[in-house]
Amino acid sequence: MGSDLSMWDELEALVGHASSTQALRAHGMHLFAARRWRAAGRTVPEELREDERRAAVLALAAPLLLEQVRGACDGRVMLMKGPEVAACYLDPSTRYYRDLDILVEDPRAVQRALISCGFAEGGRPEAFEDIHHLRPLVLPGLPLIVEVHHRPKCPPWLRTPSAGELMEMSVPSATRVEGLLAPSPAAHALLLAAHSWAHKPLGRLRDLVDVLAVLSHAERRAAHELARRWKWERMWTTTLAAADAILGSAPRPMWLKVWGRHLQPLRERTVFEDHLQRVAAPVYALKGGRAVRALGASLGEFAARYPGESRADQFRRTGRAVAHAFMDESAHALTVQAQSEEGT
Amino acid sequence: MLQLRTDGLNWRQIDDEIVALDSAGGAYLAINGPGALLWAPLVDGATPEQLANILVEAYGIDELQAAADTEAFLGSLGEQGLLAQ
Numbered sequence: 194m195g196s197d198l199s200m201w202d203e204l205e206a207l208v209g210h211a212s213s214t215q216a217l218r219a220h221g222m223h224l225f226a227a228r229r230w231r232a233a234g235r236t237v238p239e240e241l242r243e244d245e246r247r248a249a250v251l252a253l254a255a256p257l258l259l260e261q262v263r264g265a266c267d268g269r270v271m272l273m274k275g276p277e278v279a280a281c282y283l284d285p286s287t288r289y290y291r292d293l294d295i296l297v298e299d300p301r302a303v304q305r306a307l308i309s310c311g312f313a314e315g316g317r318p319e320a321f322e323d324i325h326h327l328r329p330l331v332l333p334g335l336p337l338i339v340e341v342h343h344r345p346k347c348p349p350w351l352r353t354p355s356a357g358e359l360m361e362m363s364v365p366s367a368t369r370v371e372g373l374l375a376p377s378p379a380a381h382a383l384l385l386a387a388h389s390w391a392h393k394p395l396g397r398l399r400d401l402v403d404v405l406a407v408l409s410h411a412e413r414r415a416a417h418e419l420a421r422r423w424k425w426e427r428m429w430t431t432t433l434a435a436a437d438a439i440l441g442s443a444p445r446p447m448w449l450k451v452w453g454r455h456l457q458p459l460r461e462r463t464v465f466e467d468h469l470q471r472v473a474a475p476v477y478a479l480k481g482g483r484a485v486r487a488l489g490a491s492l493g494e495f496a497a498r499y500p501g502e503s504r505a506d507q508f509r510r511t512g513r514a515v516a517h518a519f520m521d522e523s524a525h526a527l528t529v530q531a532q533s534e535e536g537t
Numbered sequence: 538m539l540q541l542r543t544d545g546l547n548w549r550q551i552d553d554e555i556v557a558l559d560s561a562g563g564a565y566l567a568i569n570g571p572g573a574l575l576w577a578p579l580v581d582g583a584t585p586e587q588l589a590n591i592l593v594e595a596y597g598i599d600e601l602q603a604a605a606d607t608e609a610f611l612g613s614l615g616e617q618g619l620l621a622q
Contacts, residue, residue, distance in 0.1 A: 231552055242551075249556040250565045253547040257560050286549070334563030 200405055200440045201283045205229050207398065207439070211459040214238060219461045221399030224248055225287040248289045252276070254335045258293060259370040261332060262339060265310040266303045269360050271296040271374040273345060273384060274403075280367035281378075281406040288403075292329070292338040298356045300327055300343040312339065347387040351425055354380075378411035379419050386432040387425065395452055396462055401436040408433075539611060540582040540621045548576070562618060571596070572610050579620075585611065 208217060208226040217223040227241040237245075255276045263270055273296055279288035297303045304327045308314065312330040315338070321328045326340040347353040362380050366373040376384060382404050389400035408416060420429035437443035439456050455462045545561035555568040555576045568576060574595055575588050585607050592603040614620050 237552075242554075245551050246554070246556050246567050249549050249551055250558050253549065253556070253558040254560070257547070257558075286551075335560065336565070 198283070199442075200402075200409075203440045204398075204402060207457065207459050210457075213460075214240060216460045218244075220397050220456075220459055221289060222402075222459070224289050225284075228284060228287050244289070245286075249286065251290065251337055252279070252286060254337045255290075255293060256368055256370060258332060258335050258337050258339060259366075259368055259373055261310065262293070262295060262307065263370055263373050265306045265312075266297065267306075268298060268303075269363070269374055270303070270372070271356070271360060271363055271376065272366050272368065272370075273342070273376060273381070274388070276368050277366060277375045277381070278385065278403050278407055281410055282402075288399075292340055294326070294340050294342055296342045296345065296356050296359065298360065300341045304328075304330070304341050307339070307341070345384045345388065346391050347384075348391040348428075351387055351390075351428060352423060354423060359384075377415075378407050379416040382408040382411060382416050383420055383423070383425060383429060386429060389432070390428055393462075395432070395435050396455075398439070398456055398459060401432070401439055401456075404432060405436050405440055538582045538584055539579060539588075541576075541579045541614070542619055542621050546619060557619075559617070559619065564617065566617070571606060575607070575610060579614075 204222070204225065208222050208229065211217045211220075211222070211226065214223065217226050223241055223244055227237045227245055231237050259272065259276075273294045275290035275293055276285075279285040279290065282288045295303070304314075307330055312332050314328040315331055316328050318328060325344050325346045326342040330339040330341070331337075332339075342356075344353050344356060345359070359376055359380060360374065362377045363374040364377050366375040375381065385400065385403045385407060389395070389397070389404070393400070395401070416429070417426075420426050434443065434446050435449055435453060435456075438445040438449055439453065546557060546559050548555055548557035550556075550573070553569060553573055555566075555573045557566045557568065558564075559566070571592055574591060575583075578588060578591060585604070588611075589600065589603040589607045592598060592606055593600055596603075598606075611620070
């Protein structure tokens, strides 16, 4: 256990070959790159310095907000991701986060308690009706968002452990906020891997770094045992094989040469790669029959309309995705934003 | 003796810059150059003369200029309520 220093050296080499600052941002590695460049005597671009300032302010606000949250709630409160993961980094200031993910057993009561203490809800209510957390909360004057979860975010094809189950294997939070809990490092590493598969399967280098950084504080055997118990073995071993190959000296599996082409050298995924990898994720993360069933559901979800989206909007969105298939994701997002602002 | 507030004022150094969060006032500050140089002594407490001497040594400017710069910086901190009463 303990931080594997060689991982950080590998990471330095990877960011050194990144195709652009935008690619570093897309992979969540821009703060790490800035810090290493400065240490090497290189000039840090102003846009990254601005990112560093913003991240520093958020990191300064985090313990203040967490103390407010802990003080406002009865019952057990668990912090996932964000500062809890940052504490496992060789340099915590290089792990960026924008929100605080709180897991509790009675989220509605906690949400009410926080609102009564001055927190304000944001976002459209309908967007948070059937997802893993309630409407985001902000405390006026502090720049971080708090999200109260009733369960961690997992892909639909994995069984999600309950808040109670995770609480039973909790440890004190690394943030040192009194009374605040965190998932055990083994559970946390698994949750981070699952979260990554739910959003961008093996899409972002930071997700792999997070998993290995947290896992370095656990026994690997304990994580494997938990993955077996949760029936997450395939997802876990696939994640770990990718992380160990990209950030360590493990052999590179054949599938990673296709799936992880955007990781070495570090570049943004294209729109086509992003869609393909999200749809095909169950094939790599589940076994046999479960993979086939989940793939069917994944394809159905891909073809479905977003909530509230008209048929015309769905066609327009799909058409843009096809037209931009080989465009970087960020360029695609900017184009979509510009077009929607123009009303096209 | 002048000193930065200790309650609700949190900060960290990034390279040659200070990034501070004043949670009481809900303000964020980025301070670089001479201001960043004077920040650490002000955390512990220092007189205007001591601060001006730091500028003289660091930048090779004359004492009058250093005293004026120090006064301007302290005035700015005071306006933002960052100095202890």
